[in-house]
Amino acid sequence: MHLPSPLIPERYGKAPYFWLLSLVIFGWKALYTRMEMTEIGLILLSICAFLPIYFLSFNSTGKRLMACVFATLALGLIWAPWNGGGSTFCIFAAAMASRITPERRAYQTLGFAGLLIITCTLLLNLQPFFWIPALLFGTTAGVSAVIGEKMLRSKEDLLRKQEEVEYLATIAERERIARDMHDLLGHSLSVIALKAELARKLMQRAPEQAEQEIRDVEKTARDALAEVRAAITGYRSTGFAHELRQACATLESSGVQCQIQMPANFPALSAATENILALLLREAATNILRHGKATQCHIRLEQQAAQWVLSICNDLPQDAQYQPVRDGNGLRGMRERLAYLNGNIDIRCEDQWKIRATLARDFA
Known part of the structure; x- marks a missing residue:
């Protein structure tokens, strides 16, 4: 009997499901202004569009993974002029980029995503509520995730060598x-x-x-x-x-x-x-x-x-x-x-x- 593969590989544990709670950042705007039902509906629609991309990224490599990174980044930039909570998509995109191999290309992708956020901020005069979390937390999360991926791969290589021994x-x-x-x-x-x-x-x-x-x-x-x-x-x-x-x-x-x-x-x-x-x-x-x-x-x-x-x-x-x-x-x-x-x-x-x-x- 063939069992269906999990949405997220077992090597990552349950943490990626917990990270989805950060999507509540979209609700920060409701603390200082009234949100229309249309905006709430679009937020829910965006989250529904993001979730398949998020789960797909854990089982993707190469160009498909790169597409997941920039599709998620695009969602954040689209929301930036109206809701600073769109920065959470930029943070997710940075975390996805950590799974790009080799490691050098992952850092290059992070750098390019940062330049794109800075460029859009200058051109569209975006609010600090967006670009500060997107750059600060995105860079921190991306670099940490790259290091974590490297350690995880090293651990798996060690386990394979141990099994071979x-x-x-x-x-x-x-x-x-x-x-x-x-x-x-x-x-x-x-x-x-x-x-x-x-x-x-x-x-x-x-x-x-x-x-x-x-x-x-x-x-x-x-x-x-x-x-x-x-x-x-x-x-x-x-x-x-x-x-x-x-x-x-x-x-x-x-x-x-x-x-x-x-x-x-x-x-x-x-x-x-x-x-x-x-x-x-x-x-x-x-x-x-x-x-x-x-x-x-x-x-x-x-x-x-x-x-x-x-x-x-x-x-x-x-x-x-x-x-x-x-x-x-x-x-x-x-x-x-x-x-x-x-x-x-x-x-x-x-x-x-x-x-x-x-x-x-x-x-x-």
Whole structure:
């Protein structure tokens, strides 16, 4: 259902309706002289002609708005010789001019309207009851309205930028969640698939070993569920050391021998650094299980100058067909995380599949 648009945009509130009360200025003449019914009727007719122009001006731009300004100004000048209350139309015209853009043109219109009022005053010898309010209050109202319009536009621009920032933040948060879910579930599901396939093959010839693999599948599934719950609450329960033990256990259960090199005194890492290293190790182990037929895996963490360097490499079978390195969702997510902490990642596939990640120690 299409709702009718309001006469005055909501950005102006209710104040423009209140301003219409200033039309009672037409009644000032009745305080010092008697007004004929004909004049009263013409006043009412003028007000009826003004109201559509007034409401139209709030929804007009360009030439149509300019026409509203000078039509209103003309009403005031027409009434000037007979009723000084016509100055209220000049004040309304000045307020309308404030909505002309750009701001420079609005001030030019105000200046031209002022010159027109002065010219008509000199030519027609108009009374001070008209030209003083028309010039004094008209100029004040016009300049104030121009400033008010500028502030209102600035506020609206700020709100639009704030909405854009919130939208971009929402997109970034969705991407972060997508990366986290991939990092959390990709490894676990790969292990589950591998062990389930192994259990199926062992079902007939080695039932006891198949049962053990099924237990490992159950445990891995429960661990994955616990990690997803921890991620939802924003808490990572496992650190790099735990992830290293789990990755080695998983790889060795698949026939991949692991060799580990760590600093003698393993330092305390910041939460951000430890999280990045743990997720990178998990992604690398997942890729080894999913894509390779490796038999050896070397994992090394060392300090070089002002950087942490994590290297993970595994051998490739001699009959392997080397393919260009292409980032999947996991590795792409790792690049983004490392870039956020002034780090980078290098992936090569030659005689070995090697991942080398560097991370500034300033963040550790």
